[in-house]
Amino acid sequence: MFQWFERRLEPFPTEEPQEPPRTFLAFCLHFTKGAWPYVLLGTFLVAAIALAEVWMFAFLGDIVDWLSGRDPATFLDEEGLRLIGMAGFILLILPGLILLTGLNNHQILMGNYPMRVRWQVHRYLLKQSMNFYQDEFAGRIATKLMQTALAVRECVVKTFDVFNYVVIYFVGILFLTASADWRLSLPILFWLGGYIALMVYFIPRLGKVAEKQADARSIMTGRVVDSYTNIQTVKLFSHAQREAGYARDGMNGFLQTVYTQFRYVTSLYGLLYFLNSACLVGVGYLSISLWIAGEISVGAVAVAIGLVLRLWNMSQWIMWELTALFENVGTVQDGISSISLPRLVEDRPGAEALAVPKGQIEFDGIGFHYGKKGGVIEDLSLTIKPGEKVGLVGRSGAGKSTLVNLLLRFYDLERGRIVIDGQDIAGVTQDTLRAEIGMVTQDTSLLHRSVRDNILYGRPDATEEMMLEAARRAEAMGFIGGLSDPKSRRGFDAHVGERGVKLSGGQRQRIAIARVMLKDAPILILDEATSALDSEVEAAIQENLYRLMEGKTVIAIAHRLSTIAAMDRLVVMDRGRIVEEGTHDELVAAGGLYAGLWQRQSGGFLDLEVSEAAE
Numbered sequence: 220m221f222q223w224f225e226r227r228l229e230p231f232p233t234e235e236p237q238e239p240p241r242t243f244l245a246f247c248l249h250f251t252k253g254a255w256p257y258v259l260l261g262t263f264l265v266a267a268i269a270l271a272e273v274w275m276f277a278f279l280g281d282i283v284d285w286l287s288g289r290d291p292a293t294f295l296d297e298e299g300l301r302l303i304g305m306a307g308f309i310l311l312i313l314p315g316l317i318l319l320t321g322l323n324n325h326q327i328l329m330g331n332y333p334m335r336v337r338w339q340v341h342r343y344l345l346k347q348s349m350n351f352y353q354d355e356f357a358g359r360i361a362t363k364l365m366q367t368a369l370a371v372r373e374c375v376v377k378t379f380d381v382f383n384y385v386v387i388y389f390v391g392i393l394f395l396t397a398s399a400d401w402r403l404s405l406p407i408l409f410w411l412g413g414y415i416a417l418m419v420y421f422i423p424r425l426g427k428v429a430e431k432q433a434d435a436r437s438i439m440t441g442r443v444v445d446s447y448t449n450i451q452t453v454k455l456f457s458h459a460q461r462e463a464g465y466a467r468d469g470m471n472g473f474l475q476t477v478y479t480q481f482r483y484v485t486s487l488y489g490l491l492y493f494l495n496s497a498c499l500v501g502v503g504y505l506s507i508s509l510w511i512a513g514e515i516s517v518g519a520v521a522v523a524i525g526l527v528l529r530l531w532n533m534s535q536w537i538m539w540e541l542t543a544l545f546e547n548v549g550t551v552q553d554g555i556s557s558i559s560l561p562r563l564v565e566d567r568p569g570a571e572a573l574a575v576p577k578g579q580i581e582f583d584g585i586g587f588h589y590g591k592k593g594g595v596i597e598d599l600s601l602t603i604k605p606g607e608k609v610g611l612v613g614r615s616g617a618g619k620s621t622l623v624n625l626l627l628r629f630y631d632l633e634r635g636r637i638v639i640d641g642q643d644i645a646g647v648t649q650d651t652l653r654a655e656i657g658m659v660t661q662d663t664s665l666l667h668r669s670v671r672d673n674i675l676y677g678r679p680d681a682t683e684e685m686m687l688e689a690a691r692r693a694e695a696m697g698f699i700g701g702l703s704d705p706k707s708r709r710g711f712d713a714h715v716g717e718r719g720v721k722l723s724g725g726q727r728q729r730i731a732i733a734r735v736m737l738k739d740a741p742i743l744i745l746d747e748a749t750s751a752l753d754s755e756v757e758a759a760i761q762e763n764l765y766r767l768m769e770g771k772t773v774i775a776i777a778h779r780l781s782t783i784a785a786m787d788r789l790v791v792m793d794r795g796r797i798v799e800e801g802t803h804d805e806l807v808a809a810g811g812l813y814a815g816l817w818q819r820q821s822g823g824f825l826d827l828e829v830s831e832a833a834e
Contacts, residue, residue, distance in 0.1 A: 224326035228254055230334035236343040239559040243548065246555050250336045250371050257327045262379040264320040269384045271313055273391030276522055276529070278305055280395075284518035328376060336368035340558055346649075348563035349629040358444025360557065362437040367554030370433075370547035377547070381540045388533065392526045396502075399519035400509050406501030407527070413494045414534060421487045422545045425480060429549030432476035437553070439469035448717065484542065491538055495531045502527045564631050566648050573647040575655045575741045577605035577640050578772035580626065585635035587625055595621050596795040598635075608773040610783030612813055613792035619776045622792070623744055626774070628652055639742070657740035661747035663731040665719030670699055671711040673719075673730055677738035686711075686737060692766070693733035698726055736767055743768060745775040789813065 232253060240246050251258065285298055295302075341364060344351075352360075389411070396403040446453060446462040453462050506520040580603040587596040596618050603609050611619040624630055626637060628644055637644045644652055657677070665673050674686050681689075690696050690711075702713040704721070719727040735743070745764070777783040784803040791799035791806065791813045799811050806813035 221322075221326055224322045225331070227327045228257060228331040228335070230331040231338050232335060236339040238561055239340070239343070239555070241555055241559045243552055243555065246551060246559065247371055247375055250339065251332075251375050253335065254328065254332050254375075257323055257332075258375060258379060261320065261323050261328065261376065262383050264316055264323065265380050265384050266387050268313070268316050268320065269387040270391065271308070271316065273388060273395065275305075275309070276526055277395055279525060280399075280516075280518035280522035282518070283521045284516050287517050324376070328372070332376075333368040333372045336371050337364060340364055340368065343562075344558070346562060347560070349624070350563060351560065355441075355557065357441075357448070359437040359441030361444075362440040363433075363554045363557050366433060366437070366550050367558060370550035370554065373547040374544060374551055377540060377544050381537065381544065385533075385537055389530075392530060395526060396523050399515050399523065402509070403502060403505055403515075403519075403523050406498050406505065407530070409501070410494060410498035410530070414491070417487060417490055417494070418538075418541060421483055422541050425483050425542050426545035426549045428476055428480045428483065429546035430553050431549070432473065432480060432546075433550040433553035435469070435473040435476050439466070439473045442466050442469040451720065480546075487538060487542075488535075491534060495534055499524075499527050499531060564628060564649065567646055570646060570648045572651040573639065573642055573644070573655055575640055578741045579603065579605045579640055580742070580772060580774075581638040582622070582626075583636050583638060585625065585637060586633050587621060587630065588633060589621075589630075596625070599795065599797060600635075601790060601797060603772055603774065605772055606770060608768060608775065608787045610786035610789045611774060611776045611792060612783070612789055612816065614816075617792040618795040619792055620746065621795075623658075623746065623774065623776065626744075627656060627658070655740050656742045656744060657735040657738045658744040659728075659731050659735050659746065663719065663724075663727040665715050665722070665727055665730060667714060667717045669708065669712050669714055670702065670730060673715060674711075674733045674737060677734035677736070681737055689733040689737040692736050693729045695726070695729040695733050698729075732764070741771055743771045743773045745773065745777075747777055 239249050285294065289297065344360065344364070393404050393407060396407060443466050446466060453459060502523050506515065506523045509515045510517065510520050580601075582599055582601040585596055585599050589595055599618075599622070611622065613619055625632060626644070628637075628649055631645065639652075639655075666676065671686065674689060675681055677689070678685070687696075690699060700710050702715075702721075703709045704713045704716075706714075708714060715721050715727075715730070719730070722730070773786075775783045775786060783789065787802075788800060789803060789806055790797055791811070793812060799806055799809065799813055801809070803817075807817055808814075
């Protein structure tokens with residue numbers, strides 16, 4: 220039974236996520252698509268339960284009147300059927316409504332609804348631009364994702380449940396008291412006015428505090444996660460105390476919002492208690508006075524006082540529900556500021572898959588400035604022939620990595636175009652573009668998964684033998700067999716830790732190279748691919764890298780010029796422009812920027828290095 224209800228709402232919808240709206244109501248409605256039938260069913264069930272509970276109070280008044288005015292000898296004969304009917308309603312129908320409400324809320328909505336939000340937001344954020352992740356803490360983004368999903372559910376479900384329940388209950392209370400004597404409803408109306416005034420004053424203020432609190436919580440979490448993520452740096456510089464102070468500032472910022480929140484809560488609670496007390500005294504005084512005057516029955520007195528006591532308990536429940544509701548409103552509004560951002564790099568409508576039969580790359584008059592006035596890439600044109608191996612050389616900041624990022628379309632060009640085999644990359648899908656490019660970076664980051672999962676990331680459908688062959692070619696088999704993790708997983712099943720922290724730099728690099736070897740894409744980018752390897756391992760793997768480059772179009776960035784001296788052509792960049800092109804020997808002989816860089820790196824033994832490179 221439970222499983223049937225749990226399957227009613229799909230937690231992982233297949234529709235491609237769109238940019239969420241930036242206003243609160245539209246944002247909540249956007250993420251409630253597909254869940255509306257169950258939200259409305261819950262509303263109907265809550266309304267039915269509220270009516271049933273009010274009706275039971277009315278029946279209680281009838282019982283009191285019967286007991287005070289009927290003959291005990293004939294009581295069951297006169298009212299037995301009504302008592303049996305009420306007993307059946309209480310024993311069967313009301314529990315049935317409660318059970319159905321629980322199944323709808325707990326089995327259908329509570330788990331699936333926020334998971335739908337998480338799933339859609341996560342897929343949307345996975346395709347956000349690189350700028351988005353460079354400007355945010357990873358921990359902060361994750362916290363906002365989790366907080367916002369739950370907050371959307373609470374805002375939608377609680378709004379329908381609480382307001383529906385309260386309206387029906389309160390209208391029922393007014394109707395029952397007024398039906399006995401209209402004057403009994405006056406204290407309740409005064410109470411309502413005071414209650415609304417308290418809510419109007421306190422709840423929006425609590426909502427604003429909650430918005431600040433949600434942001435402060437995500438900052439606090441982001442700072443803590445940042446310290447853990449960079450724990451090696453923290454320890455290398457002996458900055459545990461500094462990091463503790465950094466986290467404490469974030470925690471203190473969060474704590475200040477908590478103090479402000481509970482100052483409001485304490486004030487609201489005290490005033491509400493006084494208001495409830497005044498309502499109870501007023502109704503009690505009026506009902507007893509009217510009974511003494513013979514204008515209402517004992518049952519009416521019992522119903523009026525019973526309803527006010529129920530209202531007393533409800534008012535505190537409503538207060539907490541409304542407080543939680545506005546806290547969640549604040550959380551959603553805070554989440555919107557990070558989630559509802561446009562993707563800076565989007566596939567064009569009708570974008571097609573990239574086909575790379577040859578691998579020719581053309582940079583045609585491109586310009587890119589990261590949104591700044593000063594140029595990073597200025598009117599650059601470069602053609603790389605199919606199968607050509609090109610090395611990018613230049614000082615730090617010359618634009619080499621930017622050029623690669625533009626080829627991968629991590630950013631969109633400001634002018635010009637990049638063409639692969641006649642296809643403008645701005646008109647193809649990003650996924651197919653990057654599927655045709657393999658890249659090994661200097662700063663290798665691995666997923667906190669098994670070695671096998673990390674290598675297969677290059678080609679998930681590869682066979683076990685293909686995966687093992689990639690590991691062998693990357694000279695990684697020697698250390699993989701000795702790996703283990705705290706859960707006793709070994710070898711290829713051992714997990715490598717966050718960002719691969721359990722492995723040495725050279726081990727991470729070899730796993731990354733194996734991953735790219737397995738991917739076997741027609742275009743290969745090497746960004747100081749062997750920088751983390753010691754000389755012996757680098758020599759062993761260099762042959763396999765050359766083998767990997769066979770038949771591929773290669774762009775290699777290297778700060779150690781000796782690693783790219785044997786490329787077909789070297790392209791020297793300076794301040795976003797190409798200033799020299801040619802082979803190693805041609806550029807050294809030209810005596811330009813490359814020759815100067817080479818002389819500095821060769822430690823004054825230029826002739827020897829040049830002759831070795833020539834050989």
